[in-house]
Amino acid sequence: MSKLEGGCQCGAVRYEITGALMGVGACHCRDCQYASGGGPNYVALAPRDGFAFTKGEPRRYDRAGGSGETVSRVFCADCGTPLISQGALPFHPVKVGSLDDPSALSPMVHIWTSSAQPWHPIDPALPAFPENPPS
Ligand SMILES: [Zn+2]
Numbered sequence: 345m346s347k348l349e350g351g352c353q354c355g356a357v358r359y360e361i362t363g364a365l366m367g368v369g370a371c372h373c374r375d376c377q378y379a380s381g382g383g384p385n386y387v388a389l390a391p392r393d394g395f396a397f398t399k400g401e402p403r404r405y406d407r408a409g410g411s412g413e414t415v416s417r418v419f420c421a422d423c424g425t426p427l428i429s430q431g432a433l434p435f436h437p438v439k440v441g442s443l444d445d446p447s448a449l450s451p452m453v454h455i456w457t458s459s460a461q462p463w464h465p466i467d468p469a470l471p472a473f474p475e476n477p478p479s
Contacts, residue, residue, distance in 0.1 A: 348388075350443035352420035352427060356400045359427065359438075363394015366435050369453040372460035375407070379417055379426045379439075383464045384456075387429075387437035388449050395428070395436050402427055453477065 348365075351358035366389040376385035402418045409415040415431040428436045440446045454466050458474035466472055 348443060348448070350427075350438070351399070352402075352423050352425035352442065354420060354423035354425075356422045357397065357402045357420045357425075357427060358399035359395065359397045361388070361390045361395050361438065363391035365389055365449075366391060367453065368440065368449045368451050369455055370451040370466075371437070371455050372458075372464070372466075373456035374459050375409075375415070375417075376456070377459075377461070383461065384454070385426070385437070386440040386446075386449075386451055388440055388443070389435040390428075390438050391435055395438065404430075 348361040349358070368388045370384040370386050372384040377383065379385055403421040404416040404418050406414050406416050409431060413432045415429055417426065418428045418430060419426045425442055426439050427442050428438045430436055440449050452470065454470055454472040455477055456475055457466060457472045460466060
């Protein structure tokens with residue numbers, strides 16, 4: 345896979361993904377609705393060792409996730425663009441909208457549809473899970 349690059353809207357924070365993505369999905373949980381401003385978060389799952397910030401110092405907001413572990417939402421302190429989440433997972437969910445070319449990736453799965461907003465369409469052709477997919 346070629347390198348993917350992205351960053352925040354104002355340009356203060358930049359990152360690159362050098363590892364093969366572990367998937368692309370849309371998460372409809374309430375936490376993601378806050379982070380997206382309405383609908384689901386569209387995220388590309390980058391392996392932890394294949395992701396790096398290359399410019400700037402993003403800010404973190406720590407919060408207990410659904411199963412009690414700490415999940416950090418990482419964003420630009422200047423412009424507020426949500427960038428990635430960090431937690432106990434083997435990957436970092438990277439916000440697709442922060443990529444330089446978000447059109448390059450489309451979701452393969454919808455998760456946490458139990459809290460999806462009724463007005464948000466979900467592609468019936470894609471697998472969907474009411475909470476996290478079985479691992
Ligand atoms: Zn910024």
